[in-house]
Amino acid sequence: MSLVDTAKRFVLNQMVDGRLRALGKPIYTVVVAQELVAQRILDTLCGIPPSCDETLLQHLTAVVKTFERPHMLKRLIASTERICPSLKIVIADDSRCPSQISGVNVIRLPYDTGISFGRNEALKVVSTKYALIMDDDFIFYRRTDLTSALTHMERNPEIDIMGGAVVDLPLFKTPDFSKVALFPTKAEPTRPVGSEIGGFPVCDMVANFFIGRTDRVAHVGWDPRLKKMEHKDFFTRARGILTTVFNAELKCLHARTPFDKAYMMKRNDVDRERKLLRDRYSVR
Numbered sequence: 001m002s003l004v005d006t007a008k009r010f011v012l013n014q015m016v017d018g019r020l021r022a023l024g025k026p027i028y029t030v031v032v033a034q035e036l037v038a039q040r041i042l043d044t045l046c047g048i049p050p051s052c053d054e055t056l057l058q059h060l061t062a063v064v065k066t067f068e069r070p071h072m073l074k075r076l077i078a079s080t081e082r083i084c085p086s087l088k089i090v091i092a093d094d095s096r097c098p099s100q101i102s103g104v105n106v107i108r109l110p111y112d113t114g115i116s117f118g119r120n121e122a123l124k125v126v127s128t129k130y131a132l133i134m135d136d137d138f139i140f141y142r143r144t145d146l147t148s149a150l151t152h153m154e155r156n157p158e159i160d161i162m163g164g165a166v167v168d169l170p171l172f173k174t175p176d177f178s179k180v181a182l183f184p185t186k187a188e189p190t191r192p193v194g195s196e197i198g199g200f201p202v203c204d205m206v207a208n209f210f211i212g213r214t215d216r217v218a219h220v221g222w223d224p225r226l227k228k229m230e231h232k233d234f235f236t237r238a239r240g241i242l243t244t245v246f247n248a249e250l251k252c253l254h255a256r257t258p259f260d261k262a263y264m265m266k267r268n269d270v271d272r273e274r275k276l277l278r279d280r281y282s283v284r
Contacts, residue, residue, distance in 0.1 A: 066136035092118030114227025143251035163206020164250030187240030200245035
């Protein structure tokens with residue numbers, strides 16, 4: 001990480017959790033809003049890729065788990081309608097007052113049942129060959145080329161999961177999940193990590209933005225006891241079962257809600273999950 005990037009991250013951390021928090025919320029809100037406007041303008045100027053091929057998209061359903069963030073969910077849905085209006089969407093919502101969105105299949109869940117339970121329930125109603133797993137604070141834009149990704153998966157049936165790049169705002173940084181270790185496991189990968197399938201590198205884990213073969217993803221599923229911290233556990237259990245690759249050209253934007261106090265309190269309440277994972281994997 002460069003000195004400039006380090007400085008930017010330090011300032012952002014101070015704005016969210018440090019001495020600059022009082023200024024952080026209005027600055028963060030304005031900056032992210034302006035960045036999203038700029039991206040929509042660029043979408044118009046640069047042109048949106050042909051990511052709405054009806055023949056391919058009829059085999060894909062987006063699966064979104066949401067909790068107490070109706071504005072984020074509406075923002076995501078608006079972006080999918082702009083970029084890919086024919087995309088089928090299933091939403092698992094365990095908010096106190098689940099959303100009602102026209103044209104979208106919303107599964108109303110008991111309050112705070114968690115990410116894992118919600119994703120499992122959503123997958124049960126997916127009838128398409130592929131499922132696009134997403135979080136509710138993602139945004140589609142011109143780089144969200146679903147058709148290209150689906151084409152590659154059709155050509156390479158050995159690929160079970162194709163992960164994309166999540167571009168975090170406001171710094172436009174993309175987390176590198178290839179550097180994140182799984183929990184301890186004796187399972188061997190189905191293909192050597194770092195080898196390629198169809199030009200895409202095989203990896204242990206990708207972001208929670210991926211296209212998966214519905215039946216294969218459901219076969220592994222998520223542990224419903226993990227309301228949060230489910231990500232690494234899913235890919236640890238998937239090792240030796242699913243083949244995962246990373247597609248750097250499949251992208252979405254990511255704008256978090258670090259100043260939503262009530263939401264963040266729930267999100268950061270992970271003592272129960274930490275204990276479960278410690279007991280399961282014998283890690284601290």
